[in-house]
Amino acid sequence: MPVPAGLGRAYVLASVFVCAACGLVYELELVAMATALVGDSVTQASVVLSVMVFAMGVGSLVAKRLRCHAAAGFGYVEALLALVGGGSGIALYASFAWLGQATVALVVISFAIGVLIGAEMPLLMTLIQRIREQDAGGAVADLFAADYVGALVGGLTFPFLLLPFFGQLTGGLLTGAVNVLAGGLVVQWLFRHDLPARTRRRLLAANGCVLLLLVGGSLCVEPFERAARHAVYGGDVRVAVRTHEQELVLTGGTTPEQWRKAGELRLFQDGRLALRGREAHRSGRALVRPAMTGGPHGRVLVVGGGDGLALREVLRRPGVDSVTVVVPDPGVVRLARRDPGLRGLNGGALDDPRVRIEHADAFRWLRERARGDAPPFDVIIAALPDPASAADPKLYSQEFYGLAARALADDGRLSVPGGRTAARPRAFWTVEATLRAAGLRTCPHTPADGGRGYLVARLPGPAAEGCDAGGGRFAPGRPPVPRGPAPDLPPSTLMHPRYPD
Known part of the structure; x- marks a missing residue:
């Protein structure tokens, strides 16, 4: 080892901390993006978390075959996780914009990220035991402590730092860059003597390619978003702004006279049609x-x-x-x-x-x-x-x-x-x-x-009493809607919301 055993363990646990923070950012980004594109946050969060937890079990089983090459395996897993997780927002948005749906892509990406996250812990357990032999219970406690604290930091970083300052797409790409650096540095430096020269060069090339893709992707986010908006809303997008709460998109002309040529004015909030020019005053x-x-x-x-x-x-x-x-x-x-x-x-x-x-x-x-x-x-x-x-x-x-x-x-x-x-x-x-x-x-x-x-x-x-109590302006000549008596339905409460998307 290039450093004393105690310091080496600290470096490994620091890597666990950073990778756990990145992993939770990927999960939150998928939930936020799917909710914005599809709606129904409860369903989207349930799909992402359940698929990802199941896939983590699959990844843990797959990692058993990589324990003999734990250092190289961990390096490749982190490089692939950084690429898939960092680009997950772009992939999901592209699927929605050009394929018209995001559910299949959401399940596939969640499964892939879950498999890679699940493969981390067995490999890290093997690596930390190589530094200094200790009882399995103590090693697991150290790893999970670093993992859970990293998840806390990642969970707070996403809504309070990445989302407001960088947005979902750029924030995800930057998280992937941090992820590949954290995994690559530990393997290339701390465990370099475990890697053959050819494997070390291949791993370095893989990490470099992933890092270049993520950095390049962050530079292309703006034109990508512009192209995706045109694919979703058509070519008459006039205004597109991202607030702290949502994405606002305006399409069409600014006056009724221009609507014939430039299209009717429409306001979209997170992809949902909120306003149409011709219906605005009527509604x-x-x-x-x-x-x-x-x-x-x-x-x-x-x-x-x-x-x-x-x-x-x-x-x-x-x-x-x-x-x-x-x-x-x-x-x-x-x-x-x-x-x-x-x-x-x-x-x-x-x-x-x-x-x-x-x-x-x-x-x-x-x-x-x-x-x-x-x-x-x-x-x-x-x-x-x-x-x-x-x-x-x-x-x-x-x-x-x-x-x-x-x-x-x-x-x-x-x-x-x-x-x-x-x-x-x-x-x-x-x-x-x-x-x-x-x-x-x-x-x-x-x-x-x-x-x-x-x-x-x-x-x-x-x-x-009666529907005419307000001056008789309720739907002149028409009965309350729909026709017939109101069905006996339960009310919607905070604990039992009754409005499915």
Whole structure:
């Protein structure tokens, strides 16, 4: 050994620490990327973790055949793991962009990374015993201690350092570069006398090629993302920005006149269609007007709606004194203020002096507000995505509606989207059942020219009786949707979310 045995063990354990941190970054990157591309974070996390843990068992069995060449085996495993794990984000994004799906790629990549991570520990056990013989229990304890501490550091590094400062793709590639350096240096330096000269040169060439690929890939991330966006959204991508919360993409022209040539304006949030230019005002009116016509509306709360469309409809009603907008991502508000297309749709509503914007999680904001003596709201508008595709199901839970009810005046109204009634009637009626479970009286309605359903809810009382209590503006000439009585469905709660993607 080029160093004393104690120092050699420390180097091996440091390598275990770094490799474990990199391995957990790969897992978190796959979960985050799959959730952004496919949705349903619970399912994606379950697929990644279960496949990866199973594959780790397979990798441990495979590593038994490499113990006679533990140093070379570990060097090749780390080089391959750095290449597969570091490039996993790019591979998953490419599969989604050009093949139209990411599930198969997610399973294959998770399995490959799991096999390689599982092969690490038997090889490291063999290497650390070569430095200095000790009982198996003590060696395993040392290795797992370094492994678990490294996993902690990797788990914290991904959301607080890599994701905000480098993004998913570049962060993954840089993690792979650290991984190949950590594994290669230990093998090439500490165990170089265990390797024949030819094997050492081959391993050095493999590590060098992987490192060059990862560094080169990090330099090409921007053109790759641009090409992938064009493959996903078409060639009319006009704006693409990454905020701390999500990726925002705008396509199409900035005015209705330009939509004929450059395509209709569309806003995508993490790949999900959040806004269409031709439907923007229609959906805003359907969500806002029924609640605003049913009584006082001087104080209004808008949950979500960072694009300003629901806010525009609110401010068009006379008698509005103040509007509070609670939106978690300031990047959406910034884009809606600056982009001429979105600003043309919202009419500059976000800059109205009556508007106060709070950048916060709506659930937490309402919960903290309930502890004080703040005046109630006359109207609450939940300008949220459809429940079946919402990334934050707690905003469609019984607990959230209960907090909203506490923030309402006695004759206040809460307006909630229920999604497309024809495509997902169960999700719509689950919203209705959840509102009733929170102690609210509901009125389902559908705009005369659309297939989306909405619900207006009130606190129990005389004003809540019947769907015509809000001025008779609910779907003129049409019954509540869908036709027939509402099915008896369980409500959605924090512990039992009921909105599958």
